[in-house]
Amino acid sequence: MTAAQFAEKIGISPSSLSHILSGRNNPSLEVVMKIHKACDYISLDWLLYGEGQMETDVDSDNNIHYTPSLFDENSLFTPEGPASPEYRKENEVKAPLYPSKEIVREEIKYVEIPAKKITEIRIFFDNGTYETFKPEN
Template identity: 35%
Template sequence: MVNGSDFTKRLEKILEYYSLTAAAFAEEIDFNRSTISHLLSGRNKPSLEFIMKLYQKFPEVDMDWLLFGKGNFPSTSDNNLDKAPKEKSVIRKEPTMDLFSKENISEIPNAVHANKNQKQIEKIIIFYVDGSFNVYQN
């Protein structure tokens, strides 16, 4: 569970690190100013949409640190990063396999089929940047 007052302190640290006002931060992540104000005052807890937008614009922010206080910000590996927000970079995706197609079952390694006592996947949920999601259920 996200602790509101601790979350507020971590959010303030992000604003300070990037030298952003609450209004500039709201504009940067394309979010409502009043929502940012409510988060900073501790009135509201962060929504999934807020977290996703923050992470999309500032991928160097460790979500475990932001939500639960585990880890550091900025992390030691991020010390070489410029303090300015990164522009979106092109992510090259490897070709994907349709996991739900019966035709591709033979392509899955035999080791996966060997143990009948393995846990079975019940549901896969994919969250999209725009806040929508798809649920795939067996």
């Protein structure tokens, strides 16, 4: 089975599978679940954690068996069983494309304003008159 046929069987695009096999992308949980659904004889523990045997005891005539040309570039899928951590192909953490922004320090300056003083109070009455009161200094 070719990689394109496998991608079609599990329901992903051939380019997505190619990126996973080349190590450019890691498989998402959704892709792992699609592989497990299409190939239920593959152990979920093996797919997720690389632990235990690759195939479970389920035996079916329509199972896909390992084809070296399909998974040569991805050491996660090997016929020998789970890959040792020292031989797994991991994505390298790359430096960011853009430099981080310079930290800008913002200062807030509080200016004291003099206290307000009452200079005049006016009281208006309903008959149209008013009185003015001024504080004594």
